[in-house]
Amino acid sequence: MTTADNSERAVTIGLAGIGGYGEFYARALLEGATQHRACFAAAVDPAPERSSLRSAIEAAGVPIYRSLDELYARLTPDLLVLATPIPLHAPQACLALARGSNVLCEKPVAATVPEALAMREAEQRSGGRFLAVGFQWSFSEAVQALKADIRAGALGRPLRLKSMVQWPRASAYYTRNRWAGRIRDDSGAWVLDSPVSNATAHYLHNMLYLLGSETHLSAAIQSVASECYRANPIENFDTAAVRMVTATGVEILFLTTHACPDGLGPVSVFEFENAVVTYSHNRDETFEARFADGRIRNYGNPNAQPDRKLWLCADAARDGKPIPCGVDAALPHLLCVQAVQEAAEGIIDVPASAIRLRDDGDAGTLRWIDGIGEVFSQCYERHALPRELD
Ligand SMILES: NC(=O)c1ccc[n+]([C@@H]2O[C@H](COP(=O)([O-])OP(=O)(O)OC[C@H]3O[C@@H](n4cnc5c(N)ncnc54)[C@H](O)[C@@H]3O)[C@@H](O)[C@H]2O)c1
Known part of the structure; x- marks a missing residue:
């Protein structure tokens, strides 16, 4: 043909x-x-x-x-x-x-x-x-424009990046199928389902993706430190704090929980030598860079066209155009998922005295960690993991 x-x-x-x-x-x-x-x-x-x-x-x-x-x-x-x-x-x-x-x-x-x-x-x-x-997000015009500027050096050297997301998930989220919140499924196959691998994975992947040296790559990871907590009666964790260092020495902090009373985020702050990029889902949902010389550049809303990934792939199947996010771009996220899972301390069970319950109707019972919002905002502020706060 x-x-x-x-x-x-x-x-x-x-x-x-x-x-x-x-x-x-x-x-x-x-x-x-x-x-x-x-x-x-x-x-x-x-x-x-x-x-x-x-x-x-x-x-x-x-x-x-x-x-x-x-x-x-x-x-x-x-x-x-x-x-x-x-x-x-x-x-x-x-x-x-x-x-x-x-x-x-x-x-x-x-x-x-x-x-x-x-x-x-x-x-x-x-x-x-x-x-x-x-x-x-990796298929969005907003992320592609920001990544192009980062790669071209327009923001200067990346220094450190952080993102936090608090998305409450009640019991029906974990009972909607046979694999949610599991480490292995009924047949013994690996699942490793968690907020790091699944619902909020986008915001961890996005930081790695933005720092990739080419459009189709993400930053390689040199080291990972993490703390994982479990408030729900599930195999895997529902709350995690992760700090990574990329192969080029950039620090990345990621805070995520489903065991929280209210939805927040994602929120992000990406610090570069010459600019600071911010994002807040609860405000205007756009990436905005404030440059040291006073300029502001808005890169747009990465949620604007959620189906763009589908149509870009349809185009690529027709005309062979390169796709922006394939297995190479996704691998560093997965390496992080595995590193977090293998962390020596394992999953820390939140004591029953610190767990609060709420009836969320059809969504089931929400279990949340008392004070999680305060702990996470301090971690976010100080680029720290929860145990480093004292
Ligand atoms: N990109 C996003 O924003 C986003 C959001 C939610 C979920 N996801 C991803 O979508 C995937 C599915 O998640 P979910 O929560 O919808 O899962 P789910 O288990 O709730 O639904 C999966 C669907 O696949 C079907 N299915 C099961 N076995 C199948 C088989 N052998 N062949 C074909 N279909 C089969 C199920 O019947 C069901 O309809 C996961 O990888 C999840 O991470 C992505």
């Missing part, structure tokens, strides 16, 4: 996982595929009845298969989107690449680093197919 033919035809897209976050993709595909010269060709889900969009997908004439094997027995989509549980990312991405699809895999790229490396090998063996990772 010639390039001219390629530019005319609709890109066929398959979606694995139509419940949970997959509903975001299903809606985007149902509403926007034609406009983006794409075709929502098929869906895959062993439990489609759990998706509120099942009828809409069927009404649009999109077949829903029960497994990837059933899908590939009938067609090979140009792009397969994986919005499936974390332990399935590696086997499903490897299968899809081997069968000739490009892949957009949700974050985290995989549960473990060896799995991610196997995915990279599958990508390399795929004869030019790509594996993109769905950290949506």
Whole structure:
């Protein structure tokens, strides 16, 4: 097929996982595929009845298969989107690449680093197919513009970066599937689900991504210090404080919790030699740099086009344009996830006397750590981990 033919035809897209976050993709595909010269060709889900969009997908004439094997027995989509549980990312991405699809895999790229490396090998063996990772901020114009200025040296040398996010998650969050908050799933496969790897992973990845030496890379990590806490009755932790140093000596602080009474953030402050970049989700949701000479540059809102990752991948499947966030960009985040998980002290159980409970209706019971907001704001202020505060 010639390039001219390629530019005319609709890109066929398959979606694995139509419940949970997959509903975001299903809606985007149902509403926007034609406009983006794409075709929502098929869906895959062993439990489609759990998706509120099942009828809409069927009404649009999109077949829903029960497994990837059933899908590939009938067609090979140009792009397969994986919005499936974390332990399935590696086997499903490897299968899809081997069968000739490009892949957009949700974050985290995989549960473990060896799995991610196997995915990279599958990508390399795929004869030019790509594996993109769905950290949506990395596909946003705002992050790309900020990263371009950082790489060009416009802000000077990076000094230190910090981000904090407090997102309450009550019991229904952990009971919505069989893998939330787990270290391994029922079959023994690694999950390592936590706020570091999953819901708030974007804001840790973003700091590493912004410091990457090329568009498709993130900063390498030299060392990681962390404290992990558990207030919920889950296998893994729900609260973490992480401080990393990159290979070029930049300090990164990341504070995240689901065991908090109120939502806050993400908030970020990125200090450079010649500028300070700030971001606050609770205020104007844009990245803004204040330069030492008084100039201000606003880079825009990284949440403005959450579906841009999908359409950039559809374009890339059509015309081979490079994707901004693939497995290499996502690996440092995963290395951090594993380093935090392996930290010598393990997970610290919050004493029952410090846990508060709240009935959040349909969301279940919220368990939060008394004083977490105050401790985290002091850590944020002082670039410290909780135990360093005294
Ligand atoms: N980018 C974001 O902002 C964002 C937000 C939320 C979740 N996510 C990511 O999306 C992924 C899914 O998370 P979730 O919370 O929706 O999970 P979930 O378990 O709630 O839903 C997963 C969906 O996949 C389906 N599924 C299970 N096994 C499958 C299989 N073998 N083949 C096809 N489909 C299968 C389930 O039936 C369900 O519909 C995770 O990687 C998560 O980190 C990303």
